[in-house]
Amino acid sequence: MAIHNILNNTGEWLRGEGPHHQIVVSSRVRLARNLKSFAFPGWAKKHERLQILEAIKPQVEALTEMNDAFSVYSQDLSALEKQVLVERHLISREHAAKGVGSAVVMNRRQTLSIMINEEDHLRMQAIRAGLQLKSVFKMIDKVDSALEERLDYAFHPKLGYLTACPTNVGTGMRASAMVHLPALVMSEQINQVIQAVNKIGLAVRGLYGEGTEALGNLFQVSNQTTLGEKEEDIIARLHKVIEQIIEHEQNARQMLLQKKPNTLLDHIGRGYGILRHAYSMNSKEALNLLSFMKLGIDLGFFPEGCRQPIDELFMETQPAHLQKGTQQKLAADERDSLRAEIIRAKLNEFPRPDVGLPPTSSAPDGNGSQN
Amino acid sequence: MAIHNILNNTGEWLRGEGPHHQIVVSSRVRLARNLKSFAFPGWAKKHERLQILEAIKPQVEALTEMNDAFSVYSQDLSALEKQVLVERHLISREHAAKGVGSAVVMNRRQTLSIMINEEDHLRMQAIRAGLQLKSVFKMIDKVDSALEERLDYAFHPKLGYLTACPTNVGTGMRASAMVHLPALVMSEQINQVIQAVNKIGLAVRGLYGEGTEALGNLFQVSNQTTLGEKEEDIIARLHKVIEQIIEHEQNARQMLLQKKPNTLLDHIGRGYGILRHAYSMNSKEALNLLSFMKLGIDLGFFPEGCRQPIDELFMETQPAHLQKGTQQKLAADERDSLRAEIIRAKLNEFPRPDVGLPPTSSAPDGNGSQN
Numbered sequence: 080m081a082i083h084n085i086l087n088n089t090g091e092w093l094r095g096e097g098p099h100h101q102i103v104v105s106s107r108v109r110l111a112r113n114l115k116s117f118a119f120p121g122w123a124k125k126h127e128r129l130q131i132l133e134a135i136k137p138q139v140e141a142l143t144e145m146n147d148a149f150s151v152y153s154q155d156l157s158a159l160e161k162q163v164l165v166e167r168h169l170i171s172r173e174h175a176a177k178g179v180g181s182a183v184v185m186n187r188r189q190t191l192s193i194m195i196n197e198e199d200h201l202r203m204q205a206i207r208a209g210l211q212l213k214s215v216f217k218m219i220d221k222v223d224s225a226l227e228e229r230l231d232y233a234f235h236p237k238l239g240y241l242t243a244c245p246t247n248v249g250t251g252m253r254a255s256a257m258v259h260l261p262a263l264v265m266s267e268q269i270n271q272v273i274q275a276v277n278k279i280g281l282a283v284r285g286l287y288g289e290g291t292e293a294l295g296n297l298f299q300v301s302n303q304t305t306l307g308e309k310e311e312d313i314i315a316r317l318h319k320v321i322e323q324i325i326e327h328e329q330n331a332r333q334m335l336l337q338k339k340p341n342t343l344l345d346h347i348g349r350g351y352g353i354l355r356h357a358y359s360m361n362s363k364e365a366l367n368l369l370s371f372m373k374l375g376i377d378l379g380f381f382p383e384g385c386r387q388p389i390d391e392l393f394m395e396t397q398p399a400h401l402q403k404g405t406q407q408k409l410a411a412d413e414r415d416s417l418r419a420e421i422i423r424a425k426l427n428e429f430p431r432p433d434v435g436l437p438p439t440s441s442a443p444d445g446n447g448s449q450n
Numbered sequence: 451m452a453i454h455n456i457l458n459n460t461g462e463w464l465r466g467e468g469p470h471h472q473i474v475v476s477s478r479v480r481l482a483r484n485l486k487s488f489a490f491p492g493w494a495k496k497h498e499r500l501q502i503l504e505a506i507k508p509q510v511e512a513l514t515e516m517n518d519a520f521s522v523y524s525q526d527l528s529a530l531e532k533q534v535l536v537e538r539h540l541i542s543r544e545h546a547a548k549g550v551g552s553a554v555v556m557n558r559r560q561t562l563s564i565m566i567n568e569e570d571h572l573r574m575q576a577i578r579a580g581l582q583l584k585s586v587f588k589m590i591d592k593v594d595s596a597l598e599e600r601l602d603y604a605f606h607p608k609l610g611y612l613t614a615c616p617t618n619v620g621t622g623m624r625a626s627a628m629v630h631l632p633a634l635v636m637s638e639q640i641n642q643v644i645q646a647v648n649k650i651g652l653a654v655r656g657l658y659g660e661g662t663e664a665l666g667n668l669f670q671v672s673n674q675t676t677l678g679e680k681e682e683d684i685i686a687r688l689h690k691v692i693e694q695i696i697e698h699e700q701n702a703r704q705m706l707l708q709k710k711p712n713t714l715l716d717h718i719g720r721g722y723g724i725l726r727h728a729y730s731m732n733s734k735e736a737l738n739l740l741s742f743m744k745l746g747i748d749l750g751f752f753p754e755g756c757r758q759p760i761d762e763l764f765m766e767t768q769p770a771h772l773q774k775g776t777q778q779k780l781a782a783d784e785r786d787s788l789r790a791e792i793i794r795a796k797l798n799e800f801p802r803p804d805v806g807l808p809p810t811s812s813a814p815d816g817n818g819s820q821n
Contacts, residue, residue: 341787345729352723358716416712 082156085149086163086403089394090189090206094387097209101377102325104257104297106211107168108219108314109204111242111251112226113233119243120180120196128180128196135195138229139184144191144222153181159408162399168206173197191222198243199251201226210325212254212318216310239306250310255301256321261374262331264296265346272327273298280304281320295366295393300324332378347375355426359412360419365396381429388425395421453527456520457534457774460762461560461577468580472748473696475628475668477583478539479590479685480575482613482622483597484604490614491551491567499551499567506566509600510555515562515593524552530779533770539577544568562593569614570622572597581696583625583689587681610677621681626672627692632745633702635667636717643698644669651675652691666737666764671695703749718746726797730783731790736767752800759796766792 097103113119117131132152140150153174156164161175170183174197185192194202203226205219233241240251247253263269273283282303285293300321302313335343350371354360360368372389375381394400396418402409409417468474484490488502503523511521524545527535532546541554545568556563565573574597576590604612611622618624634640644654653674656664671692673684706714721742725731731739743760746752765771767789773780780788 341729341783345790348727348729349724352725352727353720354723356719356723356726358712358719412712419716 082149082151082160084187085169085185085189086160088189089391090167090169091208094208094390097207097211099325100209102259102328103210103321104259105168105206105208106215106254106256107204107206108212108216108252108254109202110219110223111199111240111247111253112201112203112223112230113241113243114200115231115233117200120198120200121243123196125180131200132180132182132195135201135230136182136184138226139193139195141229142222142225144218144225145184145186145193148184148186150184151182152179153177153183154179156183159399159402163403166394166397166399170194171197171202174202191218193222199247201230210256210318210321212256212314212321216254216314220310247305249304249306250308250313252305252310252313253301254314254317255299256317258298258300258321258324258328259296259370259373260298260324260328261296261370262335263328264293265343266331266335268327268331269298272324276300276320276324279316279320281317294363295370297366297370332374336378343378344380347371347378347380351375351381351426354422356423357419358423359415360396360422361411361415362396362398362401362418365418365422366393369393369396385429388428392422392425453520453522453531455558456540456556456560457531459560460765461538461540462579465579465758465761468578468582470696471580473630473699474581474692475630476539476577476579477581477586477625477627478575478577479583479587479623479625480573481590481594482570482611482618482624483572483574483594483601484612484614485571486602486604488571491569491571492614494551494567496551502571503551503553503566506572506601507553507555509597510564510566512600513593513596515589516555516557516564519555519557521555522553523550524548524554525550530770530773534774537765537768537770541565542568542573545573562589564593570618572601581627581689581692583627583685583692587625587685591681618676620675620677621679621684623676623681623684624672625685625688626670627688629669629671629692629695629699630667630741630744631669631695631699632667632741633706634699635664636714637702637706639698639702640669643695647671647691647695650687650691652688665734666741668737668741703745707749714749715751718742718749718751722746722752722797725793727794728790729794730786731767731793732782732786733767733769733772733789736789736793737764740764740767756800759799763793763796 097106114131114134117123118127120128120131123131136150139145140148153161161170164170164183165172165175167189169185169189169192171194174181174183174194177196181194181196183192183194190205190207192204192206203219203222205215205222207215207218235241239249242248242251260269260272263272276283280303282301284299284301285297300317302317350368354365354368354372369389369392372381372385373393376383376386376389398414401414401418401421405417468477485502485505488494489498491499491502494502507521510516511519524532532541535541535554536543536546538560540556540560540563542565545552545554545565548567552565552567554563554565561576561578563575563577574590574593576586576593578586606612610620613619613622631640631643634643647654651674653672655670655672656668671688673688721739725736725739725743740760740763743752743756747754747757747760769785772785772789772792776788
């Protein structure tokens, strides 16, 4: 499969379907594995990294899940192509920085992605839309078992799987869900939620993982520890917490609808108005305004048909996705006007939003809309 | 004529017609006059102020220009009614603070307004839309001559008309034009222009005169001195300067259109988008966004039919105008949502702006709009 097939087709998880997909954008599980008797990638010399690569890559490609897969050496990807894969969460930022000695293999549906010689010899992930942590874990667990039969993993009977970074030793597993929490942010309850989640040993991070900002009201919730707890238990615990977060977000939405409908409508209305009519927009503003549109769709202010286009814009307005269709690298201001243009064109296809926006007169603090 | 006739009908100058009306909102001339042998209003005791009032009011009402006039004692106006008159520039803020002993008389077209016992015994003004300083001066000069035949003005052969504040002594005249200068503000040339205007002895002030902010890119340009120059010369000089400012603003617009069309479109597009879809808006933001809409109409991005509704919104979204139709005084957040509602309803009647917005592809820095 060629790179353009990957770049030009949004993967399954980007289509925004799956249980609780209004609030849970995606579920992801990644496993870190290493081969016995080879140095970790960070310590291995170039020729050793190439040895590791040649030992692993054919086995990954031979997986039944990787039938008709996209398989590529890192040096054969352009910086822009790598950035597109990072924006889709198919490779990590760390992996995008690798050259000779690294590779990535992913299936056509873009639900499975296996990085070779990232921080560990193997970083394999499964990702799907909505809250599907259990099925996502099953997917990647099956791949892991198949590879374990063919590769000699570094495994310690007491510690479990050995990894380059001690924080991954044990299961080598990081399970996470990307959640969209605009009402918790708007009602200033988000910090409370983050603190509560941290207290029970889970991490809350921004859109692109550790140390990144929570743009577009998107948060990644994941397990912190990999030692002393079985994979199934970690997944079950995370699943439960995500369900609680969903409930908090839904309560916050109901509270805003009842107590501050005008503030809510104002955010959503301004979001739509600016997205629909701006001629220059950076990606940060785009994500934040798209978040309000997404909320507006969830609350029924816009028809359900707007959901997929808006979900797509979350990805299409990211810098690399924006530039993949253009011939040359764009300057920041050119990107900003192209981004605004793409958004305007997409929103232009929507029906006028007044159709969906309920009149404020039905709202407790409203003054009776004349729309 | 009853107060509701005044309150419910926007005056002639608000209808936005007249020479250069795109940039010059209105032209205004006011004269300060005092009666001989009475103390100035600030020094006069209450009984003396009542004497002055009874000496002047019948004479003002007897003017042919004041046929079917609205004439009212200050104590008979509510605070809200006074504020409406202030927002229309028909009475001054100072006069709105007066009670027993003061009055105001204005003609039906709201082009002539005569305040009795403001800072001076008589403050008379004429106001019209567009650049009409000469005709506006003629109007008020005729009224002044007629009153001078019937009232005994305090006049000094060497100094001219005597006034409560020495800065008005001489002609007692303040001539001003309200100009809309969004392009000079956007291109950061406005301070240069203000400094140049100050240097030749003219003042530039905000929307409501001395010490007020330049909201909505609206500026008042007026003469500073009243001594040593004939009225006609002051008017002619001011007229010339306003013509130069118009030219600067037009040049700035052309430069933005040629060099930064996307920035210009972005301001106008966002202005429209927010006005059209917000559910809460304070008066400051409303003025600033309406200013961009007005610019958009001037530049042909919106059809000419949008001009009057937008000009009306400049006034209708002011706090007192907003509340005059409601039964009780509104809290700030209630005003903000009512304001947004009125604006949405008015803009809802507009055709979709894409009709008027030229595709960016025709613009030098554009990327080819898909609209």
